Structure formats: structure tokens, C-alpha cells
Amino acid sequence: MLQYEGLKERIVARFDEMSPQLQKAARYILENGQEVALISMRELARNAGVQPATMTRLAKFLDLPGYDDIRAQYSQALRSQADGFAARAQARDVDGPSGSGLAHGMVQTLSAQIARLNAPESIARLERVADTLAAAGRIYVLGLRSCHSVAWHFHYVMTLLGEKTVHLDGPAGTGVDGMRRAGPGDVMLVISISPYAKQTLELVGLAREKGMGVVAITDSEVSPLSNVSDEVVICATDSATFFHTLTPALAVSEVLCGLLADRDREAAVRALQEADRHLQSLDIYANEIPKRRF
Template sequence: MPSNSTSSAFHTLADFQAHCRAHFSELSAQYQQSVRYLMDHPQEVPISSMRTIAGRAKVQPATLVRLAQHLGFDGWQSLRALFVDDFRGAHQPYASRAETVVRKRGSSRLLDDMVQAQHQNLETLRVEALEGLANAAEMLGDAQNVHVAGFRACFPVAFSFHYLYRLFRKSVHLVRGDAGALEMELRAFDRQDAVLAISFAPYSQEVLRVVEAARAAGCRVVALTDSSVSPLALQADCTVLFSVDSPSFFPSITAGVAAVEALVEQLLAREGKGAVKALEAAEGQLHSMGAYVPARRR
């Protein structure tokens, strides 16, 4: 396969894929193995590191760099940009996705497809998020105050984190923006604090304002998002990725909820006995205040 002088020969991912299909037999065995994985798993490239992609393709990271240069790119990041651009442009309006669901009404596959998609999202989280979660736990655990923000579909994920973490730590605050008071809440950010910002494509304007305010205040920023090149991730000190793939009309937040549950678990383990005592006290208070229905005596 002849090398191109610049990456401009490929304007889209489709151009790249067509070129690879046409010249696949001309590639070396290692390049073929790399291209096969890139062609078969295009959705993984925008959200995974080069080392991760290489490991899954069973080649060395340097092989991906040499492949990109062989194809005329400056390096791996230039090749990856094609996948990122395609990923960003692949978002379908919810109404279009809903039409697909309606066409499948009555199908026994609806539940199976949903469960399989969620299983894959969780498996991707298990494989990809270990290092990111550890780094996030360190940043959040060391902060004086922790602020968490997630709007619209991401609000349940943010609320879950806030509710669970606050059971053993009081200095956790949920950014809500109720009644147009978002700016008032952003004034509380301090350079000793950390912010957990949650969003997936299409990204909410509010969460970007939170991230920008956090950077201006000198806070550490942890992004829980769907792409390493999302507007949140590009400004974050630490990124935890989760997949939102779903056969339904709306992106799935299942893996996002799992991510914050795992993050809170790590924060509890990190705090140790002090967190256990705080949790015990909170649980006792909730029961004494009548938060739960008393258990029946046998």
C-alpha cells in the first residue's frame, strides 16, 4: 500500500475504511492485524488509549504509530482523529432512533437487545475504567469540598454519587442550578475543591459552564463522560469513560451509574474506619428520624 504524503487523502473515516479494504492484501501481517481491529471496532478508537487498542489488537503500540505513518498520517493521533470526527457526527436525533424502536414493536428481541447492550457497556467499563477510577478517587478524596454536576439525563448519575458519598462525607455538594441560580452555586468553588462533571453527547451547556468555572477557580476536575475528546475530558485533570450504547431511542446511563457506585466504593475504602463510623452514624440518624419503614417483628 503506497504511503500518502499527507493525511488529507482521507477526509472521512469511510474514505480510510474503503482504502484499507482495497489495499488490505498489500499490508504486512502486523498491519493487517491492526487494521482488522480498527475496522471491526471503530467505536472503541475514540474512547480508548493507543495502548489499550494495541493490546486488544494483539500488536505493539509502536505498530499503530508506524501504521499511521505508513498511511500518510503524522502519527497515531492524526489517524485517531478520523474516528473521533466520525464518532461525533454519528449522534442520531432521539426521534430518528425512536422510529427504529417503533418499527420493532412486539419483537421478542427488544429486551434481549437491551440487556446485551447494557452487559457490553458494563464490560467496557470494567476493562477501561480501573486506572481512571483510582485517579478520580485520589483527587476527590484529597479535596476540601467535592462538587458534582450532571444535568438532564446525567442528573440521576450525579444524584447517585452525591447521595452515596454524602452518607459518610458531609462536604459533598450537588450542583443543581435550580431557579436559574447556577451562577450562585459556582461562586462556592475554591482552589482546594474538586469537581466531578458528568455528561455525554450531546453535551449540556450547563455542565461546560461548571467545568469552566471550576478551572477558573483552580479546582481539580474529574470528567465522567463518553469520550476522551469530549469537551469535559479536554479540560479535565482526570477522565473516567463510560459507554452509553443502547438499542433504544435514548443513550444508556447504566454504566455511568455503575461507575459512580464503584467510585464511591473506592472512596469509602480509601477513607477506612473513619468513613465506616460516619456511615454508621448517618444510618442511625436516618432510622431515628423515620426515614425508613420499620421492619416488622416476626
């Protein structure tokens, strides 16, 4: 573990001196440490989007004889981690849901809640919702108050893929205006959890009157949305805190995006490349990481 820590620190320390490709490789290794020990260098390079040679070069750059030495260190770390793990996990579990236990407990709960989406029924629901959304002319995305984050994220990702979604939100209450042109053949994706905002239910009613389809991400089989939606995905919102969690709901929305992109992979790739060019031309992103300007 010591050596491993040393290596990781060395990578971080000398990161700024590296060439772009070396940084790309180093970054991937830092973020996916366990993989280093478990897969081949070539595969790692593939995943990192880098030439195999770059990994060797990274090793030399770090004053190591070769890549095998990188792997050796990560293997060693994994070995000792595997040994000591059970003990540490048990020790941690004991000290209850207070202090650092709270963070631990929340993370654990969230992980489990998301894992629960793997129930066959949930997967089936996700597929059906994705089907409906894929078949839709336009997708009108509605998520008010706490659900705004989920709605917006879904919309944002989908805009990278095309022009299919309309986000029903906007300054000065103009959000609703987006629905003017909606009609049969279009679908509303509505996200709402308890307590359910009245406006959400009203807008769903409006959608129905217009003959639109409705699919929902919500928190219960008996949510008011379940009654009025064609398809529903249920996700957990319980939390040890005073608040409801939206993390599982966000996970659902990301899975939906993934499924939709997967329906037409080439189109998705094309759209993303185009979006990329667009953002490049607008100079939105920092292409290279500024070197300690501050």
C-alpha cells in the same frame, strides 16, 4: 426445578408468618439462590447477617428435616439449569431483536458495556479519579439534564459518608450558587454525555477560572470535557433504543463511591452508623414490613 420452584414459593407464601430473623435469612436465600448450593450454611448465614442456627430453624419452619434439604433442592435446580442452559440460551438468541428480543438484547448490551469497564485502562482511570476526589477539599458534583440522575446518586451516597460533596443543582436555578465558596483545593466532578449541555461546559469553565480541579465521567475521548479535565473516565452510552444509556455511567459513579469509602474504611463505617441513627430517629424507613395492609 419443580421442587425448587415449590420451595421458593413456599418461602414466599409463608414469609409473612416468619420472625424477623427468619425473614432476613429467607430474603437472602430468595435473592441469592445460586449461592445456597455452592457455599456452606455457615458462610451463607454470615453473608445474610444471621446466626447459623437461624438457617436450621428456617428449614424446620418450612417443614423440612434440616438445612441440608434446602441445599439439596437448590443443588438440584442448579444441576438441571446447568444441563439445559446452553440450549435455552441458543434458542433465545435466534429470535432476533424484536418483541422480547429487545429487552434481552438491551440487557445483554448493558452487561457487556459495564464489563468493558474492566479494561486495565478504565480501572486505572477510575483509580486516578478516586485519588483526585479523595485528595479534594470539597467535591462539587455537576450533572445536568440526563446526567442529573448520576450526579444526584453520587452525591446522595457521599452524603451518607460525610459532608464532602456539594450538589450543583437546586430549584429555581439556584444550583450554581453552591460554587461560590469553591476554590483551589476543591474538585468538580462533572458528568456529561453527548449532546453536551452548554451550561455544563460554562460551569466547568468557571471551575477552572476558580482554580479548581476537574474530573469527568463522559462518553468519549474527544468529548469537550476531555480537554478541560484533569482526569476522565470514559463509559459507553450506545443503545439499541433511541436513547443513550446512563447505566454504565451510574456504575462508574458507584465504583467511585466504593473506592472512596474504601480509602478510609473505619471513617466510612462510623459515618454510615451515624447516618443510620439519624434516619432512624427521623423515622424515615419502615423498620418492619407492614403485613398486607391493603
